[in-house]
Amino acid sequence: MTKPTCVYFIGSGPGDPELITLKGKRLLEEADVVVYAGSLVKEKTLKHCRRGIEIHNSASMTLDEIMKVIVNAAKRGEKVVRLHSGDPTIYSALKEQTGILEEESIPYKIVPGISSALASAAALKEELTMPEISQTVIFTRIEGKTPVPKSERLSELSKHQATMCIFLSIRLIEKVVAELKEGYPEDTPAAVVYKATWDDEKIIRGSLKDIVRKVKEAKIKRQAMIIVGKTLSSDITHHASRLYARNFEHGYRNKKG
């Protein structure tokens, strides 16, 4: 019997095919079978694959169907790549897939990717952490069909007033903002990035006061990241990090002047 090959779960990044890692690209080039998350993985990313290989779009498949393709191919000794959007460890239903591979004694590895939260911050040209403003980033979502533990409700998390990246929630933007207002002041900056790094990327900036209206006007209903927090305001450059300050000493540099 052929020994099953190692299955690779790869983060394809936020969309731009150049934002996959070198390792992810190499594995795609070598793959015999690719199953990709078609709703958010850009088809252009598949141009890294060899011609004529077996490619499946998981958007229209059930977990059983996806795993049948992956397990059978690995058992045949073929190189299988499961391509997720962003990073595969964030909202990717990873464990339900790896759990089945473990039951089948099929080895697997995970190759990280650039999460859309980070690509959205880059699109906004913003820094998520700033001294004295916020040193914490929360990745979260609002409760929808998927339940969220009570202690992690947006209304609870907002009490920290940390920077927050909210996935999978744009459809419920009104509810999101209502909950956020329980902890953040109303003038807290808020931004929405639709399809970060795609050709039709859109950026909306505002505050908790007006972001709902702006999102509705732009008719954004999916594939968007909501980022909230004081680090997004433009008037805080005087809080610049001390890391590069002349009088700040650290392990790699002595104080200057």
Ligand code: SAH
């Ligand atoms: N694993 C992915 C997240 C998958 S969940 C990651 O690390 O990015 C899907 C959610 O991610 C979407 O509802 C949206 O909130 C966000 N998302 C994915 N790609 C995006 C993009 N290019 N721009 C903005 N948000 C994106």
